[in-house]
Amino acid sequence: MRQNSTWPFDVDLSALDTGSITNLILDIENHLPLLTSEGDMQELLRVKRLFEEELMETRRLH
8 A cells, every 4th residue: 555645546536516426436336346456455445534634625616
């Protein structure tokens, strides 16, 4: 797992509203049971946490 980067990919999330981020989190949760590699699961959980943190930001579009 990459510790030196906040996001595992370069993406601008500023245009996403809370509904879009919530849908992404739900999609991640739906895909977790399909993963067979512990490393893949940990990476996806890390991305999920990052989306959850982004959802908590006060400057989110509604």
